Amino acid sequence: MDEQNLTVRGVSDTARWVAYFRAQETQRPDALFRDPYAERLAGQHGFHLANTLPDGNKHEWAWVARTYLFDQFLSRAIQDGADLVVNLAAGLDARPYRMNLPPTLQWVEVDLPDIVSYKEEVLKAEIPRCRLERISMDLSDLSARRQLFAQLDARATKVVVASEGLLIYFTTDEVASLAQDLAAGEHFGHWIIDLASPGQLRLMQRTTGKQLSEAGAAFKFGPPEGARFFTPYGWQARDVQGLLKAAAHFKRAPVELLSLLPEPKGNFGNYPWTGVCLLSKR
Ligand SMILES: C[S@@+](CC[C@H](N)C(=O)[O-])C[C@H]1O[C@@H](n2cnc3c(N)ncnc32)[C@H](O)[C@@H]1O
Numbered sequence: 001m002d003e004q005n006l007t008v009r010g011v012s013d014t015a016r017w018v019a020y021f022r023a024q025e026t027q028r029p030d031a032l033f034r035d036p037y038a039e040r041l042a043g044q045h046g047f048h049l050a051n052t053l054p055d056g057n058k059h060e061w062a063w064v065a066r067t068y069l070f071d072q073f074l075s076r077a078i079q080d081g082a083d084l085v086v087n088l089a090a091g092l093d094a095r096p097y098r099m100n101l102p103p104t105l106q107w108v109e110v111d112l113p114d115i116v117s118y119k120e121e122v123l124k125a126e127i128p129r130c131r132l133e134r135i136s137m138d139l140s141d142l143s144a145r146r147q148l149f150a151q152l153d154a155r156a157t158k159v160v161v162a163s164e165g166l167l168i169y170f171t172t173d174e175v176a177s178l179a180q181d182l183a184a185g186e187h188f189g190h191w192i193i194d195l196a197s198p199g200q201l202r203l204m205q206r207t208t209g210k211q212l213s214e215a216g217a218a219f220k221f222g223p224p225e226g227a228r229f230f231t232p233y234g235w236q237a238r239d240v241q242g243l244l245k246a247a248a249h250f251k252r253a254p255v256e257l258l259s260l261l262p263e264p265k266g267n268f269g270n271y272p273w274t275g276v277c278l279l280s281k282r
Contacts, residue, residue: 008215012115015091016046021063032068041092055207061247069276070164073192077160084156089166096128105130153185161191167221183234191279196222197268227277235279242275
């Protein structure tokens with residue numbers, strides 16, 4: 001692959017970048033999770049992106065805490081009887097292969113066509129632990145996604161949706177519209193998201209965000225209301241976990257950031273907060 005092809009070519013390349021952090025975590029003797037597929041999935045391109053994007057290989061504690069919290073929330077939802085996981089913007093996530101899952105569980109991954117076909121190719125010899133399907137779709141296509149959500153709603157009794165690392169690439173209006181479309185599904189009971197505060201969004205826009213923006217993958221969403229943003233669209237925050245707090249719990253938070261704890265109560269504003277939220281249908 002030449003240098004040109006190793007730069008960010010679009011939003012789907014961010015999936016390779018995230019896989020890099022899962023590969024790094026997997027190497028640690030004290031790993032909080034192990035993803036034996038991540039190194040292969042990230043590939044040369046993912047490692048190159050992480051090591052060349054501004055701050056691209058920093059803040060691994062945050063990426064690891066995010067994956068850990070999504071794992072926890074998903075496991076809990078499945079234990080509580082979810083029979084369908086819908087992973088929107090699944091990227092190179094390998095949870096259906098690496099998590100302990102009931103074989104009857106339905107798991108649907110949705111992402112853009114290029115990354116779906118790349119992943120199919122890399123994982124073609126592997127066997128998922130549940131009933132996995134992949135769907136190539138641009139989630140900005142309103143009619144296609146509404147049709148998909150209606151079909152999924154009809155074939156499950158308890159749906160949990162995950163969108164890890166997606167909403168930040170959407171505008172406020174696009175997030176509101178997606179929230180409404182998901183809330184329309186009668187059986188769509190839970191939605192796990194990650195969220196940045198306005199202060200964190202600005203920090204990210206000034207660092208890695210510049211180059212991603214040039215590649216058409218700008219960071220856009222960091223609502224001042226935090227998880228309460230979703231209330232008018234049918235979703236209530238049930239559990240909100242900051243990444244720094246989670247990382248501190250595992251003694252992974254950088255010492256220089258510990259003075260930021262405890263997190264402020266109420267709106268985060270300029271406070272550099274990112275976290276994972278479990279939303280439930282109101
Ligand atoms: C940062 S990656 C996260 C991937 C994965 N969830 C993870 O955490 O490893 C963002 C993902 O969003 C996907 N994405 C962005 N915009 C999308 C859209 N309009 N429709 C479908 N997928 C989209 C990208 O292709 C990419 O896989």
